[in-house]
Amino acid sequence: MSTRRIWRGTAPLLLAILAMTGNALAQSTKVIDVNEPRPLWQALDTLEAVVGSTINYEDPPFENMADCQDVSTPQQRAAQPAGWRLIVPRDGHVTAEVRVPAAGTVPGNDVIFDVGLLLASYRRSNLPGDFKVEQANGAVYVTPTKVLGADGAIRDVTSPLVVQITIPNAQRTVVETTEAILEAVHKATGLRIVMGAFPYWPIETVGFGASGEPARDALARLFAQTAAGPLSYRLVFEPRPDLMRDTDYVLNVRRTAYVAPIAPLGAAPTAMSAPLPKGVPGNSPFRKKVPE
Amino acid sequence: MLRFCCLTILAAVCAHSLNAQVGCAYYDQGCNDPVPLVDITDTPFVNDWVDTEGCTWSLTSTDGTVSGNVTCTMPSGCPSVTFIVTGDIYAFPQIDGTRGSTSFAWTGSNPQPPATCGGITPVSSTYSGTIQNISNSLIITAAWKNVTGESGWVNVMKSPADFPASETTTAVGFGGSGVYVSVGQFRQILNAVSGSTDIFKGRQVSEQTGWLSPYYDNCYYSGSAYPKWTTVDGSGWNVGYYPVDPPYIVNLNVWADDYIGYPYTYVTGYRNHYASGSPLCGARIPQVMYIGYSTGWSEYMDFYAADTVGEDIYRSSVTAYRAGVSQTNNK
Numbered sequence: 001m002s003t004r005r006i007w008r009g010t011a012p013l014l015l016a017i018l019a020m021t022g023n024a025l026a027q028s029t030k031v032i033d034v035n036e037p038r039p040l041w042q043a044l045d046t047l048e049a050v051v052g053s054t055i056n057y058e059d060p061p062f063e064n065m066a067d068c069q070d071v072s073t074p075q076q077r078a079a080q081p082a083g084w085r086l087i088v089p090r091d092g093h094v095t096a097e098v099r100v101p102a103a104g105t106v107p108g109n110d111v112i113f114d115v116g117l118l119l120a121s122y123r124r125s126n127l128p129g130d131f132k133v134e135q136a137n138g139a140v141y142v143t144p145t146k147v148l149g150a151d152g153a154i155r156d157v158t159s160p161l162v163v164q165i166t167i168p169n170a171q172r173t174v175v176e177t178t179e180a181i182l183e184a185v186h187k188a189t190g191l192r193i194v195m196g197a198f199p200y201w202p203i204e205t206v207g208f209g210a211s212g213e214p215a216r217d218a219l220a221r222l223f224a225q226t227a228a229g230p231l232s233y234r235l236v237f238e239p240r241p242d243l244m245r246d247t248d249y250v251l252n253v254r255r256t257a258y259v260a261p262i263a264p265l266g267a268a269p270t271a272m273s274a275p276l277p278k279g280v281p282g283n284s285p286f287r288k289k290v291p292e
Numbered sequence: 293m294l295r296f297c298c299l300t301i302l303a304a305v306c307a308h309s310l311n312a313q314v315g316c317a318y319y320d321q322g323c324n325d326p327v328p329l330v331d332i333t334d335t336p337f338v339n340d341w342v343d344t345e346g347c348t349w350s351l352t353s354t355d356g357t358v359s360g361n362v363t364c365t366m367p368s369g370c371p372s373v374t375f376i377v378t379g380d381i382y383a384f385p386q387i388d389g390t391r392g393s394t395s396f397a398w399t400g401s402n403p404q405p406p407a408t409c410g411g412i413t414p415v416s417s418t419y420s421g422t423i424q425n426i427s428n429s430l431i432i433t434a435a436w437k438n439v440t441g442e443s444g445w446v447n448v449m450k451s452p453a454d455f456p457a458s459e460t461t462t463a464v465g466f467g468g469s470g471v472y473v474s475v476g477q478f479r480q481i482l483n484a485v486s487g488s489t490d491i492f493k494g495r496q497v498s499e500q501t502g503w504l505s506p507y508y509d510n511c512y513y514s515g516s517a518y519p520k521w522t523t524v525d526g527s528g529w530n531v532g533y534y535p536v537d538p539p540y541i542v543n544l545n546v547w548a549d550d551y552i553g554y555p556y557t558y559v560t561g562y563r564n565h566y567a568s569g570s571p572l573c574g575a576r577i578p579q580v581m582y583i584g585y586s587t588g589w590s591e592y593m594d595f596y597a598a599d600t601v602g603e604d605i606y607r608s609s610v611t612a613y614r615a616g617v618s619q620t621n622n623k
Contacts (some may be wrong), residue, residue: 037515071514080567088515175471194557195471197519201317202472202551228318236517244564250517250557258320260523263500263580263595283444284345285417285436286364286375286400290408 031097032118037069039094039127041234043118044142045254047098051106051114053140054230054256056216058159059237059249060129060144062089067128067148068239087242092127094118111140129157137220139232150240160249161216161235163188169209174200174226177208181222182251185215196236196250199228199258223253230256319498319528325425327530328383328392329494330544332358332423334454338486343419343434343448349377349398356380362400367410375400375416381423392425392494396434415439419446425494426586454491456482456583459597463619466612467551473623475553476603476612482531482545482583482596490544493532495583497547499524502578502598511554511562511573511605518558521575524601528584553603553612556623562605574604576613 030050034042041057048055062068065087072086096117099110106114115133119142123130130146143159165184172180175198182193206225210218223231234252238245316323333339333351341349351360358379363372379398386392396419403414417438437443460481467475482492501523512520529547554562554575566572579601582593599615611620 069515079569084567086513086515086565088513091515179470194561195555196517196557198555199317199525202467204317227321229321238517246560246564247557250561252517252519255318261320261500261526262523263502263598265503283438283442285419285438285442285444285446286345286347286362286373286403286414287366288413288415288438288440288442290411290413 028100028102029097030100031095033093033095035091035093037071037089037091038236039092039125040118040122040131040142041236043094043096044115045234047111047114047118048232049257049259050098050100051111052101052257053106053108053111054138054232055111055115055140055142056233056235058141058143058161058235059089060131060147061157061237061248062128062147062239063150063241064148064152065241066090066152068241085243087239087244089128089239092122092125094121094125094127096121108135108140115140115142137217139220141216159216159235160185160189160191160193161219162214164212165210165215165218166212167208167210167218169207171205171207173202174198174204174206174222175202177206177222178219178251178253181210181215181218184210191248193235193249193251194247196252198253199231199255200226200253201228228255229258232256316496316528316530317525319526323496323528323530324389324391325494325496325530326386326388326390326392327425327494327532328386328394329423329425330356330381330383330394330532331488331490331493332381332396333360333450334484334486334488334491336486338484339450339452339454341448342451343446345446347400349400349448351377351398353381356382358396358398362398364414366414367412370409370412371405373403373405373414375404375414376402379418394423394425394494396421396423396432419448424586426496426584426591453585454484454495455594456492456596457485458483459581459599459615461550461599461615461617463612463614463617464549465619466553466621466623471555471557472551474556474559474603474610474612474621475551476610476614476619476621478550478552478612478614478617479546479548480550481543482547484545488545490532492583493544495531496528497531497596498526498528498582498584498593499550500526500580500582502580504578504598504600506576506600506602507578509575509577511558511566511575513565518561521554521577524577524579550601550614552601552614553610554605559605559610559623563607566605571604571606571611574602576600576602579614 032043032046044055044057068087069090070085071088098114129144131142132145134141144157147157149155167180167184236250332353335352347362347364349362360377361374363374377400381394381396383394399418401416415438419434419436421434423432432448462479464477464479484491509521531547532544579599581597583596584593601614603612609622
């Protein structure tokens with residue numbers, strides 16, 4: 001018999017954070033340490049789980065091969081046509097020590113401070129592009145400001161999601177509504193954004209429209225209407241030197257600080273048993289005492 | 293899940309609770325189950341209801357009518373007494389957002405042997421109350437009243453609890469259009485030891501990521517714009533949510549559906565980045581299934597099955613997998 005209790009609610013997340021921090025009760029800080037392409041993306045995922053606040057992230061539009069690398073392996077290249085490559089942003093190291101809240105979420109200013117630590121590390125590692133940090137719609141936004149242009153000169157860039165969009169009011173699935181927002185951005189900017197990961201329930205619908213509203217504000221409003229709870233996004237750019245790219249951006253939406261539950265080891269099928277509760281003393285339903 | 297399935301279509305495929313009441317996709321937030329139970333005992337000879345008055349109820353229910361017998365212990369030196377049971381259960385109408393429940397009234401009469409023994413005379417009595425769903429395997433509190441006018445409360449527990457002997461998976465197509473066209477739809481039946489086709493109606497199942505091999509996503513490459521598929525989403529499902537509509541639900545122990553696969557944007561993206569191989573790439577994620585219990589005071593889950601979900605991407609098709617069952621869509 002191996003019956004176990006697996007509590008729902010915040011337990012999985014708490015366990016995950018405990019695992020990440022080693023011993024959250026004994027420590028008040030956590031070291032975030034990432035070494036890979038787009039290290040800010042992964043670092044902010046971790047920070048979001050630690051602080052419990054919504055943090056949105058957008059890639060710079062990588063367009064110079066100096067900001068990119070080929071991550072294909074010799075085995076992969078041998079199996080693919082000549083000239084085949086896997087082009088991704090140049091990897092690098094981002095690290096910072098952030099405070100772990102004893103309970104609940106961290107105040108917005110503290111989150112911005114922690115994001116600033118990660119961004120400072122990103123800059124020290126001389127990684128591609130540069131970013132700014134803003135607060136809006138009850139969330140933190142980390143968006144690009146500069147990138148190395150194809151001509152070798154640094155140029156200013158802005159988020160494609162600050163463009164104002166209009167979409168008609170209608171009842172649609174959440175996915176269809178998101179796609180309508182992205183299509184409106186495409187019409188306004190020429191940039192193609194496709195849905196990547198998303199946590200939406202497939203038949204969940206919302207009544208939604210936008211009129212002259214920044215796309216990111218429309219997204220925030222949509223996120224607030226879904227049943228999935230707080231959501232954040234990662235707008236990921238397919239590097240222009242990647243000749244196999246089929247879109248400009250991929251929009252990955254995630255549930256803020258959600259950690260999918262992991263089954264405990266050693267699970268085995270079992271029947272369940274539980275102790276009988278104590279009965280109510282007094283009369284008995286099927287037995288009548290005979291008066292003496 | 294659509295995250296890779298199993299819900300985050302996230303990153304890749306997911307196991308998703310599509311055809312279930314809104315809320316179960318986000319099981320960690322809680323999921324109200326509106327489905328009432330329609331059967332009380334996994335018969336024949338699988339379990340009984342045992343109460344705190346020393347009586348054991350061996351019951352069957354058919355279309356709301358309850359029959360069987362109840363045997364009670366008597367004072368030391370006296371034989372046990374068996375009563376004939378008649379009664380009914382009534383499943384209240386299923387309403388989204390309202391927890392499903394079923395009323396019951398069971399009467400034990402015609403005691404055998406009827407004689408007084410040890411100063412105690414066996415008398416007929418009726419138990420009545422309401423069984424909340426999910427707790428159809430556990431403890432209920434009943435009001436009792438006997439023919440002499442005495443009354444009180446008694447706790448009754450099913451023993452042993454209902455537990456799926458196995459789970460059968462059926463491939464039922466792909467998830468419609470758009471990004472879902474590459475997401476396979478799988479429907480499950482919880483198999484009872486007795487062969488009952490309704491004993492699990494009103495229960496809840498949920499998923500977690502397991503540990504066993506195979507466990508990989510070889511479509512993902514470091515720096516990919518699409519997140520790696522590493523987990524199922526932790527979705528939940530209400531068993532027997534569809535009693536009639538859609539009509540293809542013929543077994544009330546069905547939970548529907550588990551959505552498994554990469555969203556189509558992933559598929560096109562990976563096809564563009566892998567020129568050869570058959571499949572071009574794919575993923576396998578271990579999935580562990582739990583069934584929920586409720587005592588009326590607390591809820592918990594117990595493991596009942598482990599399997600693997602995943603998908604392979606080919607040049608012009610995708611094949612989705614769950615528990616050894618596969619289906620292909622030429623998209």
